[in-house]
Amino acid sequence: GQQVMQIPQYQHVQEGEDFTTYCNSSTTLSNIQWYKQRPGGHPVFLIQLVKSGEVKKQKRLTFQFGEAKKNSSLHITATQTTDVGTYFCAETPLDNTDKLIFGTGTRLQVFP
Amino acid sequence: DSGVTQTPKHLITATGQRVTLRCSPRSGDLSVYWYQQSLDQGLQFLIQYYNGEERAKGNILERFSAQQFPDLHSELNLSSLELGDSALYFCASSVSDRVNQPQHFGDGTRLSIL
Numbered sequence: 018g019q020q021v022m023q024i025p026q027y028q029h030v031q032e033g034e035d036f037t038t039y040c041n042s043s044t045t046l047s048n049i050q051w052y053k054q055r056p057g058g059h060p061v062f063l064i065q066l067v068k069s070g071e072v073k074k075q076k077r078l079t080f081q082f083g084e085a086k087k088n089s090s091l092h093i094t095a096t097q098t099t100d101v102g103t104y105f106c107a108e109t110p111l112d113n114t115d116k117l118i119f120g121t122g123t124r125l126q127v128f129p
Numbered sequence: 130d131s132g133v134t135q136t137p138k139h140l141i142t143a144t145g146q147r148v149t150l151r152c153s154p155r156s157g158d159l160s161v162y163w164y165q166q167s168l169d170q171g172l173q174f175l176i177q178y179y180n181g182e183e184r185a186k187g188n189i190l191e192r193f194s195a196q197q198f199p200d201l202h203s204e205l206n207l208s209s210l211e212l213g214d215s216a217l218y219f220c221a222s223s224v225s226d227r228v229n230q231p232q233h234f235g236d237g238t239r240l241s242i243l
Contacts, residue, residue, distance in 0.1 A: 062231040117228035
């Protein structure tokens with residue numbers, strides 16, 4: 018099935034280190050959403066980005082939408098063990114706004 | 130608690146069998162989405178229903194079917210089950226038929242085919 022590549026696939030960090038995951042698309046996007054799935058849990062909506070170059074913050078999480086609306090990133094400052102989980106982006110292409118395509122996810126492990 | 134209820138939580142069955150997964154959306158949500166998540170995999174979109182009508186179709190196999198009832202709950206039917214159908218099946222709901230709305234996921238049904 019169609020999926021969006023996220024990098025890295027896995028990331029192990031020491032508690033207190035920063036973490037970034039990237040979502041890259043080959044097509045211009047209408048908008049992008051980010052979800053977090055804790056181990057054994059279900060995806061939980063974090064945020065949606067719509068505007069070119071948009072930056073949104075949620076406490077230690079910073080979300081960016083690229084100027085060309087083809088890529089996005091999620092940055093976590095000073096990770097905590099509660100940040101453990103898999104982070105998914107979900108894209109809606111500009112030429113097909115009926116679609117929401119989930120990324121492959123980045124699994125974050127935080128060591129205390 | 131997302132407000133989306135899925136039953137059962139676990140299902141164990143054999144190849145060739147048929148199962149039905151059930152989903153009750155969050156109160157007020159008219160759209161229901163079904164996803165399949167295999168081990169260590171991302172979310173594969175299967176199908177979307179909006180207010181009782183099929184709205185969008187993803188990579189849903191012909192052996193699978195779904196429907197949304199007048200009370201907005203939805204069922205996903207999986208038949209002629211194969212080992213490869215073992216996965217976590219999530220239901221999500223949202224307010225409108227537009228995909229650019231936050232989706233609220235249930236806890237999932239873990240299907241194991243023996």
